[in-house]
Amino acid sequence: MTMAFTLAAEPEDAARETGRLLFAGPVDFVKGVTTMAALPPADRVEVCFAGRSNVGKSSLINALTTRKSLARASNTPGRTQEINFFTLGDSRYLVDLPGYGFAEAPVAIVRKWQELLKSYLAGRQTLRRAFVLIDTRHGVKAVDDEIMGLLDRSAVTFQVVMTKSDKVNLATREANIEQVKQALQKHPAAYPEIIVTSSEKGEGVETLRAVIATLE
Numbered sequence: 001m002t003m004a005f006t007l008a009a010e011p012e013d014a015a016r017e018t019g020r021l022l023f024a025g026p027v028d029f030v031k032g033v034t035t036m037a038a039l040p041p042a043d044r045v046e047v048c049f050a051g052r053s054n055v056g057k058s059s060l061i062n063a064l065t066t067r068k069s070l071a072r073a074s075n076t077p078g079r080t081q082e083i084n085f086f087t088l089g090d091s092r093y094l095v096d097l098p099g100y101g102f103a104e105a106p107v108a109i110v111r112k113w114q115e116l117l118k119s120y121l122a123g124r125q126t127l128r129r130a131f132v133l134i135d136t137r138h139g140v141k142a143v144d145d146e147i148m149g150l151l152d153r154s155a156v157t158f159q160v161v162m163t164k165s166d167k168v169n170l171a172t173r174e175a176n177i178e179q180v181k182q183a184l185q186k187h188p189a190a191y192p193e194i195i196v197t198s199s200e201k202g203e204g205v206e207t208l209r210a211v212i213a214t215l216e
Contacts, residue, residue: 008193011210019209032082046093051133053099056163059199121154130158139176140183159191166198
C-alpha cells in the first residue's frame, strides 16, 4: 500500500503559541551520556534529533531555541559521541544525537556509538518522536536510509525534517522533496508529514516548535 506523504501545514494559532511559549522558556543543557545507565530519569516527553554530519542539526536546534550557541555543547571535544540532553522547561527533553556517517572515525568508536544508539532507541519509553534531518540539497542518502531502518526496527515513530531549504532553487527543492517521499514509502515508522525548514530564513521553525510542544 502506498502511503501519502505530504508537507506539514502551518500550525493553527493555538499550537503556534504553545510552541512559542515552550521554546521561549528555559532551555538548559543537562548532560551528555555514553551509557544507558547514565541517562537522565525518563520522567517527561522526549524528542530526539538525528542527522548526518553537516546536515545543519546544530543550526536548527539553535534556531528553534533562539539561542545562538546552545547546540555547541555537543560539538566540543569529548562530546562528539555522546547523546546530549537538553530540557525544554519542565515538560520536555530535547535530545541531540551525534551526527552519523563516520567516514573518518575509528571502527571501534563507530561500533560503540551504534550500540548505544540502538539501546537508546529501543529502550527509552518516553521517546515520542525522532526527527530525522535530511539536507534539501541532497535528499535521502544510503546512511539516512540506515538510520530510518533502525527506527523502523525499534518501533520509534520518526518524522523527516528537511534542512537548508534556502540553499537550493525551486526545481531542486521540489525534486528532492519528491525523492524523500518515495524513499519513505518503505519505512513503516515514518510519520506522514514532512517539515521543510531553513535555519537562516526561519522557514518551518514555528511548525516544528508546534509539533514538539503538542506531542503527548
